[in-house]
Amino acid sequence: MVAQLSQSSLLAWYAETKRDLPWRHTNDGWKVLLSEILLQQTQVSRGIGYWLKLVERFPTPQSMAEAEVDEVLHLWQGAGYYSRARRLHSLSRQVCLPLSEGGYDGVLPTTSTQLLLLPGIGPYTAAAVASIAFGEPVACVDGNIRRVMARQTKTANPSVKEVEHWAKRNLFKADAGDWNQSLMELGATVCTPKRPKCDDCPIVLSCSGKNDALSYPQPKTTRRKRLDLMCELRYDASGLPLLVQRGENGILAGLWGPRMAEQIEVDSLRFIGEVKHILSHRDIFVQVWLGTCQQGLDPETLALSSLDRKVLALGSRQ
Ligand code: SF4
The missing domain is CATH 1.10.340.30 (Hypothetical protein; domain 2)
Known part of the structure; x- marks a missing residue:
């Protein structure tokens, strides 16, 4: 009792x-x-x-x-x-x-x-x-x-x-x-x-x-989702990256970062590696491709996610 x-x-x-x-x-x-x-x-x-x-x-x-x-x-x-x-x-x-x-x-x-x-x-x-x-x-x-x-x-x-x-x-x-x-x-x-x-x-x-x-309690069986993305990481002549603000929806909504999508055109770009980012409910794998641009932005003045900062860290090591 x-x-x-x-x-x-x-x-x-x-x-x-x-x-x-x-x-x-x-x-x-x-x-x-x-x-x-x-x-x-x-x-x-x-x-x-x-x-x-x-x-x-x-x-x-x-x-x-x-x-x-x-x-x-x-x-x-x-x-x-x-x-x-x-x-x-x-x-x-x-x-x-x-x-x-x-x-x-x-x-x-x-x-x-x-x-x-x-x-x-x-x-x-x-x-x-x-x-x-x-x-x-x-x-x-x-x-x-x-x-x-x-x-x-x-x-x-x-x-x-x-x-x-x-x-x-x-x-x-x-x-x-x-x-x-x-x-x-x-x-x-x-x-x-x-x-x-x-x-x-x-x-x-x-x-x-x-x-x-x-x-107690029994673990819930939740299957982790995997998301594969490609990233177009472009730098201008002074070393600043091209950053775009994302739209209203999606996991990185409203944040700034290099362009990412499930498919991008990579003809003029060079593959530099993959970034893995673990969230509580999904694993994100980003293939990063390097290129050039006319005018970048200072990432320190903008709101970026941890994933974007990992991608920029990979780019800065090239
Ligand atoms: S409430 Fe949790 S910590 Fe406390 S006796 Fe029960 S199982 Fe142990």
Whole structure:
């Protein structure tokens, strides 16, 4: 017979051992939102530097709304998943619209229901921001919480509904922000995917799956996609590369870089090598072909992805 999940043990453990992360020193909704959007697909250790740069340059929704999207993309360089930066910029502009035009007069809304209506905000981000910054008693569900739930309840393949139900049932409503963060922190630091530290776990007494933790949850079988591209890397006489801004759609939307496509004409170009770029859901292989151009651009002044910078690094070694 397992015990009930002890909220007080988990909250006490969190208060004592939580990582000192810069966004944990603020309850400014906009700054919390920036951290949550960054952490959607960027590791915590890398996210810290990006968050510090973002809050310094864009301390309010107004400051971002008044900037061009290119500047947001420029700060986002290297963080990946650039559509997040574009949607964040749209969000800031929507928040800054007058109330009469469907905006919020520059003040971030405070409820998860309102947040969910903004660009780039899904149920997780809405619940995280509303609970952490505004104290709304609403439960979060992310990958860490799903893993803790699966192990606590010995459920091999919990559905989203089942995880939501468990998270709601166990929510500590008096401090939902700390509660949600404590569960996520447990999943990130103790109940980890490969090496759960059950001996250090504050909720071990209620855990049905602790003796066979690695069986829960069962890994999802997702097949990685492969994308093969060709790149036309041209330099002018002073060594600056020809860069173009990409369109609104696609994985590198809005960013600058050398021209890339699935097929390019290579008659006057020289093959110099292949660049491999791994994203969480796909592997990109880029064949790079070198040539000349009349007039290049300074890449340091533009927003480029990590993939583009790898291609330029290969070109600079020729
Ligand atoms: S006892 Fe182990 S498996 Fe269970 S929640 Fe804690 S760390 Fe995870």
